[in-house]
Amino acid sequence: AQSVTQLGSHVSVSEGALVLLRCNYSSSVPPYLFWYVQYPNQGLQLLLKYTSAATLVKGINGFEAEFKKSETSFHLTKPSAHMSDAAEYFCAVSGNTGGFKTIFGAGTRLFVKA
């Protein structure tokens, strides 16, 4: 069975500081991995996706994530946080098990301090 663990339900950074949101997954088959962002009272928006091409994936708004198979990780980073990055971030995994169901992590809320 597939699963996703997001380490840290809350992360706080200063504006201009590095953002690092952690995601570990388990999957018995090569996974598809996604990061989504959710702003208050909105649905989820895709930030980036990994589908077995390059291991370093670049997304929107300056975010990127690196797929590390040996560590079963797909951490999200951004070199310099902006106030507008404050939101909830979800890591998700899907693959050829369980009918290609997508499993979402519990989410990490990012706070950005001025």
Next chain:
Amino acid sequence: EAGVAQSPRYKIIEKRQSVAFWCNPISGHATLYWYQQILGQGPKLLIQFQNNGVVDDSQLPKDRFSAERLKGVDSTLKIQPAKLEDSAVYLCASSSGAWGNQPQHFGDGTRLSIL
């Protein structure tokens, strides 16, 4: 392109009442999903449609929840009767493929409050 449309945005009902949510996916998207998102948690899949057929409804509480996708386009999700624990945001999403490698596009959700 127009995004996923959901209505209503907010709904307040009393327990044991019934409620229905509507979703219009992105045009041409064959796969449609309904998720339940409880405050502080990630979305949990309730049901997945491929065109008008059900792919996965293993986590749908079938004694009270039902969903349909007539003609493979719009979809409705119904709860009857509602319980207090059904208070959540109900998200609809669509994607162009069913194989998990395509991202999902989400609507803004319906926030349901049960009194």
